[in-house]
Amino acid sequence: MSAKVESQVSLKPYNSFGIDVKARHFAQATSDDEVRQLLAYAATEDLPALVIGGGSNLLLTQDITALVIRMNSSGIHLLSDDGQRVVVEAEAGEAWHPFVQWTLEQGLVGLENLSLIPGTVGAAPMQNIGAYGVEIKDVFAGLTALDRQTGDLRDFTLEDCDFAYRDSYFKRKPGRWVILRVRFALSRTAALHLDYGPVRQRLAGIEQPTAKDVSEAICSIRREKLPDPAELGNAGSFFKNPVVSGVLAERIREQHPGLVAYPQADGEMKLAAGWLIEQAGWKGYRDGDAGVHALQALVLVNYGQASGEQLHELAQKIQDDVLDRFGVELEMEPNLY
DSSP: OOOOOOEEEEEESTTTOOOOOEEEEEEESSSHHHHHHHHHHHHHHHEEEEEEEESSEEEEOOOOOEEEEEEOOOEEEEEESSSSSSEEEEETBBBHHHHHHHHHHHBBSGGGGGTOOOOOOTTTTTOOOEEEEEEEEHHHHEEEEEETTOEEEEEEOHHTTTTTTTTTTTSSSSTTTEEEEEEEEEESSSSOOSSHHHHHHHTOOSSOOOOOHHHHHHHHHHHHHOOOTTTSEEEOOOOOOOOOOOHHEEEHHHOOOOOEEETTTOOEEOHHHHHHHHTOOOOTTTTTTTEEEESTOEEEEEEEEEEHHHHHHHHHHHHHHHHHHHHHOOOBEEEEO
């Protein structure tokens, strides 16, 4: 077997919260063959296998009694280019933001609004990552995944993935599929997505902004609002923005006229989870090394030595409080282990 399996490995470098738990066994896969080899090894040793990417969507609360397989494959390929529509494929282990920057260097439009999101390409479709009016589903051209039950490869279309808000077919089938590579339909001529006020404000004075300009504006906004995981452990937005009935949203607005809410096509309303958490008084809260970021209430942070369980307990307190105050249930974005 070409992949090296190590024992009792700290996962602190492999999760953006910086939680120091151990994996019973750990290996990095750089190719399809190594993924197959490691899954076969896990089966032979009667070990469960946990596949991870950049670790930016994990909350680890205990040592992992499994073989942790970190996707570390690399490669970006231009599959087709008709002068307008360009299909690009990236291996699952490619870091997301550098990949976005690569597409911009090629003069491609489509991923600029998703700049500076942590994680890897392979993890992006799992929860249909999105920001500033764009989601993966808007630029998705397909992916190739390995069926862990049969060992077969399967190509998935947009319809197959059943994308929803921070959700996908793959997220609903945990442990079934390993995403190996993802394809994106980008453009040389498409219009930019400038619907969000803060983005437009950053671009004020630029008469004809480019995709690079949009990316730089969004990077600037994100750096001001969100802590760098390399400096302060976090997983970005910790809670999904809840979607509630119009009736409940109106009831909350009667008590809180400043409610931040976005109408949905079906008449429901998407509420800003960060606004709810801030109104409940949690912004800047700290209990030991587990806390809520002082500039963005949607982000839970590890100030150094917090355990995953401490962060989970804090998240549960916030969920309970928001439910009591507003009648709104908050759902965690990170996967809990």
